[in-house]
Amino acid sequence: MKTSADGRSDAGQPRNRERERADLGEGRFRPSERASALAAPYHGAVIDLSDRHFLSTLDFSLEEVDHLVRRALDLKARAREDACPRLLEGRVGALVFFNPSVRTRVSCESAMTRLGGSAIPITPGKDTWNFEVGEGVVMDGNTQEHVRELAGVLSRMCHFIGVRKSELITVGSARAEASADYAELARDPFLHALAEHGDVPVVNLESNRFHPLQGLADMATIRERLGEPAGRKYVLTWSWHPKSLPVATPHSQLLAAADLGMDVTVLRPDGWELEPEVMGAARERARSLGGEVTETADAEAAYEGAHVVCAKAWGSLDYYGRFEQEAAEKEGLRPDWIVDEARMEKTDDAFFMHCLPVRRNIVVTDGVLDSDRSAVIDEAENRLWTAAALFAALAGK
Amino acid sequence: MKTSADGRSDAGQPRNRERERADLGEGRFRPSERASALAAPYHGAVIDLSDRHFLSTLDFSLEEVDHLVRRALDLKARAREDACPRLLEGRVGALVFFNPSVRTRVSCESAMTRLGGSAIPITPGKDTWNFEVGEGVVMDGNTQEHVRELAGVLSRMCHFIGVRKSELITVGSARAEASADYAELARDPFLHALAEHGDVPVVNLESNRFHPLQGLADMATIRERLGEPAGRKYVLTWSWHPKSLPVATPHSQLLAAADLGMDVTVLRPDGWELEPEVMGAARERARSLGGEVTETADAEAAYEGAHVVCAKAWGSLDYYGRFEQEAAEKEGLRPDWIVDEARMEKTDDAFFMHCLPVRRNIVVTDGVLDSDRSAVIDEAENRLWTAAALFAALAGK
Amino acid sequence: MKTSADGRSDAGQPRNRERERADLGEGRFRPSERASALAAPYHGAVIDLSDRHFLSTLDFSLEEVDHLVRRALDLKARAREDACPRLLEGRVGALVFFNPSVRTRVSCESAMTRLGGSAIPITPGKDTWNFEVGEGVVMDGNTQEHVRELAGVLSRMCHFIGVRKSELITVGSARAEASADYAELARDPFLHALAEHGDVPVVNLESNRFHPLQGLADMATIRERLGEPAGRKYVLTWSWHPKSLPVATPHSQLLAAADLGMDVTVLRPDGWELEPEVMGAARERARSLGGEVTETADAEAAYEGAHVVCAKAWGSLDYYGRFEQEAAEKEGLRPDWIVDEARMEKTDDAFFMHCLPVRRNIVVTDGVLDSDRSAVIDEAENRLWTAAALFAALAGK
Numbered sequence A, B, C: 001m002k003t004s005a006d007g008r009s010d011a012g013q014p015r016n017r018e019r020e021r022a023d024l025g026e027g028r029f030r031p032s033e034r035a036s037a038l039a040a041p042y043h044g045a046v047i048d049l050s051d052r053h054f055l056s057t058l059d060f061s062l063e064e065v066d067h068l069v070r071r072a073l074d075l076k077a078r079a080r081e082d083a084c085p086r087l088l089e090g091r092v093g094a095l096v097f098f099n100p101s102v103r104t105r106v107s108c109e110s111a112m113t114r115l116g117g118s119a120i121p122i123t124p125g126k127d128t129w130n131f132e133v134g135e136g137v138v139m140d141g142n143t144q145e146h147v148r149e150l151a152g153v154l155s156r157m158c159h160f161i162g163v164r165k166s167e168l169i170t171v172g173s174a175r176a177e178a179s180a181d182y183a184e185l186a187r188d189p190f191l192h193a194l195a196e197h198g199d200v201p202v203v204n205l206e207s208n209r210f211h212p213l214q215g216l217a218d219m220a221t222i223r224e225r226l227g228e229p230a231g232r233k234y235v236l237t238w239s240w241h242p243k244s245l246p247v248a249t250p251h252s253q254l255l256a257a258a259d260l261g262m263d264v265t266v267l268r269p270d271g272w273e274l275e276p277e278v279m280g281a282a283r284e285r286a287r288s289l290g291g292e293v294t295e296t297a298d299a300e301a302a303y304e305g306a307h308v309v310c311a312k313a314w315g316s317l318d319y320y321g322r323f324e325q326e327a328a329e330k331e332g333l334r335p336d337w338i339v340d341e342a343r344m345e346k347t348d349d350a351f352f353m354h355c356l357p358v359r360r361n362i363v364v365t366d367g368v369l370d371s372d373r374s375a376v377i378d379e380a381e382n383r384l385w386t387a388a389a390l391f392a393a394l395a396g397k
Helices: A013-026 A029-041 A061-078 A103-114 A148-159 A169-172 A189-197 A212-226 A247-260 A276-288 A299-301 A323-337 A342-347 A374-396 B013-026 B029-040 B062-080 B103-114 B147-157 B167-173 B187-197 B211-225 B248-260 B274-286 B301-305 B324-337 B341-345 B378-392 C015-023 C031-039 C060-080 C103-115 C145-158 C168-175 C189-197 C210-225 C248-259 C276-288 C299-303 C324-336 C342-345 C376-394
Strands: A092-097 A118-122 A160-164 A201-204 A233-239 A263-266 A292-296 A310-311 A351-353 B094-095 B120-121 B159-165 B200-204 B233-239 B262-269 B292-296 B307-314 B349-355 C094-097 C118-122 C158-165 C202-206 C233-239 C264-269 C292-296 C307-314 C351-353
Touching: A029 B147, A029 B274, A061 A374, A092 A103, A092 A148, A092 C103, A103 B094, A103 B120, A103 B147, A118 C103, A148 A189, A148 B147, A148 C103, A148 C376, A160 A299, A189 A201, A189 B307, A201 A374, A201 B200, A201 C118, A212 A247, A212 A310, A212 A351, A212 A374, A233 A299, A233 C031, A247 A276, A247 A310, A263 A276, A263 A299, A263 C015, A276 A299, A292 A351, A292 B167, A299 A342, A342 B062, A351 A374, B062 B211, B062 B248, B094 B103, B094 B147, B103 B120, B103 B147, B103 B211, B103 B378, B103 C015, B103 C094, B147 B159, B147 B167, B147 B187, B147 C103, B159 B187, B167 B248, B187 B200, B200 B211, B200 B378, B211 B248, B211 B307, B211 B349, B211 B378, B211 C342, B233 B248, B233 B301, B233 C189, B248 B262, B248 B274, B248 B307, B262 B274, B262 B301, B274 B292, B307 C189, B349 B378, B378 C145, C060 C210, C060 C248, C060 C376, C094 C103, C094 C145, C103 C118, C118 C202, C158 C189, C189 C202, C202 C210, C202 C376, C210 C248, C210 C307, C210 C342, C210 C351, C210 C376, C233 C248, C233 C299, C248 C264, C248 C276, C248 C307, C264 C299, C276 C292
Parallel strands: A092 A118, A092 A160, A160 A201, A233 A263, A233 A310, A263 A292, A310 A351, B094 B120, B094 B159, B159 B200, B233 B262, B233 B307, B262 B292, B307 B349, C094 C118, C094 C158, C158 C202, C233 C264, C233 C307, C264 C292, C307 C351
Antiparallel strands: none
């Protein structure tokens, strides 16, 4: 798919971001207007999102993202009354998983089914199915199929293509000490090639840079709990973790809070900064709604007055893929980066978020996770309804 | 899920069993009443089984189990007329398989589909997805997710959770000579934790101790062939097998015959007794319907006058998981434990049952298996309809 | 399944072929009549194909194959108008994959879903699930289940059984230098045993000898582009490839062109002839429609005047499974066997076909593959609609 419904290019994330900035620059979503728009009740499918790629929430305007979130909460409410509309009967989504997945696969499959459609999960084997992305390559090596053909074929057999491809997870599973250059990985060449050559919407189920379905679910969860989140304080706190995890999820979580116009604080040790360009995009979108994005290594200041605490472990961009080196660097950080009851007490009655799976008593204490403050199960459920809203929207429903 | 519809605890198998005993003690299902109740025609969904766990047939009263079996045969008849009701449209079941499965997966997926719903099979990888069951654990080791979160998440995304987790099969597949203490395994900690923390019905697709869907299918098969099985003779015969197999299936088969009020004989070599507590529960339920449960190592006496011969290989509880030791012990038993034509001649025109897969000319001869006496394919088909009946019942349909 | 609706034996491919020859001998489909019949518009489901096996297109008469192809194009047209009929609601197909598959699995699953049914993919594990095919075997070895039981069980749980089992691919994946005798493999014992013992239609998703769903898709693609293909020139050209690939696909592609009454040229180096018996069957069917089948190693002559060029790599029957020996033999052939622009210029404006996955700039140049001459994506899409037409037909719809 090369163009969106309105003729603008949707294929590459960078181009989309530029478009987004242009939109913001035009002032279409000025803070004051926006805040009231966000508070307005959901008023049905007035925004056409059909045949668009969904590689990052940045591919969509703030208004469009908000529409999806409200639509998701509407579907959730209708399902509670056993009145889930069968909008996707006869529709099929391909879900390509290069990395294992539980929440993403189950939520996406269940979402399709709830709306009357179905999903086909595809898990390429390590040895049997390698894809070529390069142009003009003489394919006499290990790659057996070009992404051009894969995109073309799946576009004809299915109504959209979801794909999860996170190199850091692949490398981690192989237990190889590999040097993975983040700047290189963040280009997500496979995902963008699939989007360029696909004739149906491509949905990012987690790439090296973004996990936008997690972002939507987090937005729905925050809206569900806070009503109007604009101006409230959101803390995304780094966690110590025995492994080095990707930055895709915290990037999309950061953007989720920004897209709600919140006052976002990224709490992380020095050396574990998120990608500057993503921080910049989040700041721009937050500001357009009257919010702000800051970062700090000072936990005291961060927790103070927070309305939402979202914990997530991620790897240092400087050591991306060099697990042993990073492990040595971060060993001393372990005791100080857990979310516990004492820290939650400092907040303004904040609730706790985590994308799951979570390591108990490492990332967060049992006391917090098993309390009423924890929204993690709601957050997981919202993966289902935001996926459903997205799939319906991409089908023009 | 912590309570059943009537407010009684359903979470743990031991508690359920106690409840069951209490029911029996109350005399709600006295033999004479029961026998006539079992013979009565199926009269629709008058028994509410919605939102109950199904960890063992012992979780259900005799009346409830009977209801499921009759419901299954009713659905089977309706499907023959191409009139299978679409009771589960929009419903989704998660099927978590820690061990490989053909019959169970296909029967459960097909059952959901026949009724208009769908199933999502999940197969946790060995290295990628280990679950923590312990309470208060600092999860800095190999476990990545606590069963509390798994149960909560799947409960929100799906309408029920099926799970197969049999440690003996896992150990066997790893070809490791492991000491697996049966008493420890029989607690089925993962299954019970999932049931405790799940908010939707948990269905046991085979645990270390029980395989209740096989039990239901066997009940349906016996009822199909015998009409009223109460008082007829059922023989569960041990088989020699090159591997050491779990006791879950023979336990549930034993209970199946007991729950039909049959005269049950467990034929096995000394040293291959089934779990005494399960034998006791079976005896209690059989007696309440006028039946009996006995065990013997005397094949002549066992086959004499039998109406049903069900063969199954299982491992000795004394050597559970110590495959080589057991193999040495049982080598001499091989010639005497096959079901052959000569033995079937001693019966009262018995039919032959086996849960499949079956090793031909090891467990049973071709002559028996390919004869009209064999009910194994009917028994496999009944896996489908009993699963369908159960899933519908758990959904209150 | 032992007999077709009309009482003739359908179980074994050889018997079917004999039947087919008998049909041809009877002159039921004489060339002149046939050509006009093929040109006639699709006129609905007047041919009953219910409950037939589909192991090869040779199992079906020319008229029946033509019916399926026209039905597929009709379904495709209806789906374009969002009017795909839900013919298979409540129907379930088992898809057993011994070898990895993308196109076949996705096309079959999507086909079932489009028509309202569903598919259950089954992937037997290497160590966990070996099937016995032999008769009278004492199963104390590595085989755990006899195909008789597998066939019986899946027949009761599903409405048809698809199976992919290609030993050459299995051996290739194991990277073992194994001697695989083609004559032995071509008997496809597992597939034929499944058909013999199955009570529902068995569909060949690629065996050692045939890949008939690819054949149907190719027929649909040719008909789509040429209208009436009888008498037009079709070239099936061998390709150099770093691996040794099976002959199943080129066999079915050859038959596809023959069944359209085309003038078929098989272009291959000496030593890479296709199976003589398949060549003979193709020749017989082509001639009955006024076409012809020839073979040559002369590329100049082959491309001259062609209307269709279909490229495919396949292994030499003399070296089947002895990859290193074959690699040495064929190394010198690499430069001369690629499909490029210069060769396509020699044709009569031919379009290009390939079953995919294709190695770019090895089998075909980017220039050809990315041009309007390429039909490979249409061909892949037609996998979906021909599968849908077949599944509907086997269900009597």
